[in-house]
Amino acid sequence: MTCAVLCIGTELTRGELVDTNGPWLAAALTDLGFEVLEKATVDDDRARIISAVRRLAGVARVIVCTGGLGPTTDDLTSEAVAEALGVPTERDEPSLDHIRRRLEKLGRTVSPTNAKQADFPRGAEILPNPIGTAPGFQVGIGGALLFFMPGVPREMMRMFEEQIVPRIRPLAPSESFQIRLRTFGLPESVVGERLGGVEAAFPGVTIGYRAHFPEIEVKVLARVKSEDGDGEGSKAPKTDDAARALCERATTEVRSRLADVIYGEGHDTFAGVVGRALRARGFTLAIAESCTGGLVGHMVTREPGASDFLLVDAVTYANSAKTRLLGVGEDVLRGHGAVSAEVAAAMAEGVRRVSDADIALSLTGVAGPSGGTAEKPVGTVYLAVASAKGTLVKHRVFPGERLQIQTLASYLGLSLVREACG
Numbered sequence: 259m260t261c262a263v264l265c266i267g268t269e270l271t272r273g274e275l276v277d278t279n280g281p282w283l284a285a286a287l288t289d290l291g292f293e294v295l296e297k298a299t300v301d302d303d304r305a306r307i308i309s310a311v312r313r314l315a316g317v318a319r320v321i322v323c324t325g326g327l328g329p330t331t332d333d334l335t336s337e338a339v340a341e342a343l344g345v346p347t348e349r350d351e352p353s354l355d356h357i358r359r360r361l362e363k364l365g366r367t368v369s370p371t372n373a374k375q376a377d378f379p380r381g382a383e384i385l386p387n388p389i390g391t392a393p394g395f396q397v398g399i400g401g402a403l404l405f406f407m408p409g410v411p412r413e414m415m416r417m418f419e420e421q422i423v424p425r426i427r428p429l430a431p432s433e434s435f436q437i438r439l440r441t442f443g444l445p446e447s448v449v450g451e452r453l454g455g456v457e458a459a460f461p462g463v464t465i466g467y468r469a470h471f472p473e474i475e476v477k478v479l480a481r482v483k484s485e486d487g488d489g490e491g492s493k494a495p496k497t498d499d500a501a502r503a504l505c506e507r508a509t510t511e512v513r514s515r516l517a518d519v520i521y522g523e524g525h526d527t528f529a530g531v532v533g534r535a536l537r538a539r540g541f542t543l544a545i546a547e548s549c550t551g552g553l554v555g556h557m558v559t560r561e562p563g564a565s566d567f568l569l570v571d572a573v574t575y576a577n578s579a580k581t582r583l584l585g586v587g588e589d590v591l592r593g594h595g596a597v598s599a600e601v602a603a604a605m606a607e608g609v610r611r612v613s614d615a616d617i618a619l620s621l622t623g624v625a626g627p628s629g630g631t632a633e634k635p636v637g638t639v640y641l642a643v644a645s646a647k648g649t650l651v652k653h654r655v656f657p658g659e660r661l662q663i664q665t666l667a668s669y670l671g672l673s674l675v676r677e678a679c680g
Contacts, residue, residue: 432498584608
């Protein structure tokens with residue numbers, strides 16, 4: 259079954275906003291078993307929206323669209339779709355009441371611009387938005403089904419999963435199955451080299467890659483053609499079962515080749531996996547950061563339930579803070595410098611001592627772009643993990659610019675915490 263993704267917004271075509279909805283939707287549709295033919299972007303222009311909608315409806319069976327459902331004058335999606343259908347827009351009173359109630363909770367009243375978010379093409383099926391003011395809607399053009407959602411990512415994701423997936427899942431072919439593996443620690447080229455020959459060994463399997471610094475996602479997609487024997491009562495295996503079995507066999511091989519860098523699959527996050535490891539052992543965590551400036555703590559607390567194990571994240575950027583808050587000796591700082599194995603160890607031991615955590619992580623380094631020396635160039639980072647087993651210190655020189663160095667250091671630090679969980 260073919261599908262397409264359409265993202266609407268001048269801010270996207272001008273590059274003022276990076277499109278995250280399109281890639282997310284394309285991946286979600288692929289996971290469901292659809293063949294994504296195209297991912298298109300169009301600006302907030304009525305004529306061009308109409309043209310894009312009509313064109314995609316002529317080539318794909320399902321089209322999912324985001325953007326242009328807001329209250330401002332450049333939000334033209336509903337009006338453009340109505341014109342493409344040759345029908346007027348009509349106000350949906352339940353949607354208007356939902357908008358009114360949401361705004362009242364914020365101490366606001368419904369303005370004419372807010373009210374227009376309840377206007378839809380005549381005959382459209384309304385898709386409720388439980389966490390925003392912009393409902394979505396569904397229409398048909400020819401033999402195609404079109405779904406329109408708000409552009410706010412969290413609203414779009416919720417609407418897609420709750421409103422659209424149940425409507426389109428029965429249309430998805432049962433000829434494919436995909437498993438997505440999450441890796442950290444190797445560049446894309448090396449990951450690809452390690453997986454050379456997998457596709458040939460498993461006919462019908464395609465290996466795909468998605469680089470999202472500093473991770474590489476490996477997608478194992480298996481397709482199995484339907485056979486006449488797949489009907490009810492046949493002894494032949496169902497197509498979806500055969501695709502799943504093929505995908506799982508290929509994934510076992512992929513896992514064996516990437517065992518040292520795979521940390522999860524699907525929607526797993528690196529920090530989330532580390533958090534699960536801490537919870538499984540009943541361990542608490544304390545963090546002391548310098549060069550990463552709180553990035554490790556941000557990664558951890560971005561995941562729900564971090565309060566189960568995280569006790570403190572101390573950003574001790576200045577030497578005085580390292581001394582006063584963590585108890586790092588001034589003689590250690592003078593003798594070895596803030597960027598050193600000795601200071602990293604003292605930071606980890608200090609934050610563990612003041613918090614009484616089971617595991618403590620510290621990071622200190624030179625993130626750049628200035629501050630490097632011949633002995634400690636930009637990218638130099640010392641990391642330490644302190645626990646009842648003692649203190650482990652690691653030294654790395656990371657490549658890249660400031661944010662890349664900070665990100666790589668944060669990932670490695672969390673990796674050390676995961677190893678400490680045993």
